[in-house]
Amino acid sequence: MITLLKSATIIDASSPFHQQTKDILIVDGIIKKIDDNISKKKEYNILELDNLHVSCGWFDTSVSFGEPGYEERETIQNGLQVAAKSGFTSVAVNPNTNPVVDNKSAVEFLRNKANGFATNLFPIGTLTQQSKGEEMAELFDMQQSGAIAFGDYNKPVENDNLLKIALLYAQNFNGLVFSFAKNKKIAGEGVANEGINSTKLGLKGIPALAEELQIARDLFLLEYTGGKLHIPTISTEKSVQLIKDAKKKGLNVSCSVAIHNLVLTDDELHDFEANTKVTPPLRTQKDTKALLKGLKDGTIDIITSDHNPIDIEHKKVEFSVAKNGTIGLESAFGALNSVLDLETIIKCLSDNPKKIFDIKKTSINIDQKADLSFFNPEGNYIFSANDILSISKNSIFLNKKLKGKAYGVFNNNQLVLNL
Template structure:
């Protein structure tokens, strides 16, 4: 790797001794070798990047991305997913088991770990809780953990059987693993396509009530408490879920949660044009839910923000809203959405870089001399256009496609590689 000198950059990393300081940072052979107010460079082999007006932080880590490999590589493979992640400032990504076959045994976990070797973005598989993600029989959790799975989830399917979820929590506790819950009661959601409320009534579409999420959050909190096990809720979207998790945390229960970046900005009002790029699971909710989610980030109830990157081929999106597949490509737009939502620099770093790694027990990157460089350089004021020229994903299913966005990643450094935008 070429040596890199980042000049006059503000470091934002709350646990770093350089937090909120403006410094020069020299990286050589993938390692941070100097940090000082000013570094003199006489080596023409050192690439200099101006950091003035920009922020240097630990690389972002996404707790919830969907790549297609194995089996669904036409949506996204590990290489294109990593390219999209790098462009969005992510140096690490946890991939959900929504593949064919599902990530449900050591074979699929080992495949992902091996294919991802050498990529500039570290890719970590999340194993399925149940075989084929069908919610009836526990998958091989221990074998998957031994081969590199960092947590367990049935991805975009909720575990409907309380008994199976209880056993999963108990078993995962025994091997010091984390269960990630997708909270949706299928009998309440009933296969409907958007949020239940004034907008669904206006559009004449059957809706999914907030209760579908809060019922499952409540159930899984009780199950986790009964088994004295930790639990993580991914992509919560409702006022009620925030309140339930806040109360659980207040009484000391080991629960964490995240929210998808688009849930902080978009509402069900976007669906009025029947643009299928706004069709996601859980569905876009109301402005009141948005406000509750933002408040949850501010008070620490919500620990992390995820992309919920869900690529889909054009034939699954350019169709009528009610038959379109769920999902938004979002690795490259997570930062701009958090800027649009009004998060501070420190909140962005905590929710995108620090807390996601804490949740799954990964080592925290440090900005210190002698440490391997795992960094992102970004700012919250520059603009760029998300279009076919800048999109790194195989898919293009984003309501932000063609828009000028605020909040730009300049580069990442990870695994002794520099990737520039």
Template sequence: MNLLIKGITIADPNSEFNQQTADVRVEQGKISAIEKNLLPLKNEAIFESNGAVLSPGFFDLNCMIGDPGLETKEDIQTGTAAAKAGGFTGLAVLPNTKPVVQSKGEVEYILNRAKNNLVDVFPIGAISHDLEGKELAELFDMKNAGAVAFSDGSKAISDDGFVSRALQYSLGFDGLLMLYPENKSIAGKAQVNESKNNVLLGMKGVPALAEEMQVSRDIFLATYHNAPIHISNISTLGSVALIKKAKKDGVKITCDVAAHQLVFTEDLLNDFDSNYKVKPPLRGKSDQKALLAGLKDGTIDAVSSQHRPHEIEFKDVEFEIAAYGIIALQTVLPLLLQAGLDSNLIAEKLSINPRSILNLTIPKIKKGEVANFVIYNPTKKWEYNATNNASKSSNSPLMGKTLTGKVELVYNNNQFQKYEQ
């Protein structure tokens, strides 16, 4: 579909037009012109920017979609609708479904279900059979079928030898393991951060040590095998320091942080609102400060949504029995803006680096390139509510809140979706 974007500020560190204001023309799915004062053509939709920013389409590294088997939480149609509304043109979806995505059949099912969508959907295969951390899933077959990486989602793998064998095996076909960092024997059944706050709440705390011991183990194994490894959803000051040193030492390690960890802290748990119950738990202000610094100095490669949809009966219950997670695809951008990230850093951490980690094509705002972008207004205020929530679930602490930073248009696969300006 043809589109003319007038007077837009471009935010793409890979573009010669980065941080410049220009008109952008898209014809038959490709960027055909980036110039000043382009005149409209026949049969061309026109978008007036009014202070908006154009960036390569966002990509999420850590998203839960219930299809197959858990479609009452989220299916591919509603998940991609929420993704579009949040500015995402690509999703890497976790294998935590029923059945688990652990063979080429499930990978092919997801790819077929997601065909002809504006949002590109990429399956992540399970590392272990039934996510039990005991027997390798069909990694090679899944890779050949289209899996972009392997993960057991938010389930940590305790068996060090198993992870070692998985790394060694995946090296043979350039497979990437994405590991959740938690030492379960240290974390136990605790559900909130270990600090003075957990004592006040009267609940057992998860020490930062539980995460950092696992990060250390994974760094040792990646070093031993000279294998790439990705750590998902880090949350502590110590994890940032460990990964920073590992990168300096030449370890092939990447990592991401969930957007909510950059804004929310454990203080929000004082009312026992189960919509703030996430895994890893919300940490302290010193952790949050370190995470932001790690994003800015390059230690943390990417931001993820950690989108975890749940039916109401799993969240509208007492805190200690509530499920972990929040829906987040539509609120990542406002949270990053609230955290103080500028448009270039947002493009780097939410568009460029996530695709680079998975060796996917990185869209560029450049003449002749395939059009894959998001337009957002960084100062536009809007209320997140039941009417504009595109997810099938509603477990978000931001529901009913006024947010700043509004996605106004997404374009990919020769399709575009425009939202109210």
């Protein structure tokens, strides 16, 4: 297959063509020519789109699909199509399936189901058996089968010694350990950020302390054990500072932030809309400002959609009993592009996650594999139900104003567009 991209503005700091508008010729999945004007030929598949921008493929490090066990929420096949049309060439899939991904057979199932798609699927294995937090899972076996990290999705490691042992053990094979930042005793039965809004609305609060106390513990353990620790989806100002201080000490810690925690605050709760019920909860304007600053100064490494499809039976219910989670792939770029500059977005969606998860990164250059995301950073629109491609419709960004859209991807010698 020969594909010609016309007038594409290249956003790739590692490329000699960075911030230049060029034609790009792709032959059998490899970039063969980049020039000001490449002549069209009848055998070429021509891609000409309004204000086309192209970057190295985006990698979402926290995606849930449901299959196996919760196919009514999302299937692997449809989920990977949604990811591709949303601009993602790679996704790391959480182990919160039924059964959970806690052994090599479960890892191999996911990888086999994902063969042949434009978007690559990288499984995350559980840290503990059955994700119960009691006994460590078969980490090395899962890594040998293709798992790229280990963590119990949205569940904290309550046993201090278990996390200590996991960090020590994983060093034998350079494994990456996740620790979700939530002290369950402090959080209690809370359903929203503890503050003025939760008090006004009569909702049980989750203090910022519940996250920060857990991060402080995790960092103490990491300092003792060594190893690689990833703290997913942080949400508070103090959390940013704790991780910044740890990095200054030289600890091998990375972290991510969910897009909705960058863009929205707990002011959204006033309608008791269950789609705004997420983990960690929406915080305050002060927290979102600190998170955005943490991205720009390099404290926060990764941005994720934290895409978590939930079926209508578990969302169209009273706020306090609704399941946590929002879908986020389809709205990811438009939401991010409304609060961040392109350079930071690409760095935190592509460069940093590939480095931290040890995924080979390409460059937009001649003789490199074409692993590309397409987007238009201009144009405002209201995100509506028609923009949702997922089986589940629980989007926190419904009826929100977004800026710019993803056009799709080229990866694995496949072109997938959302036009």
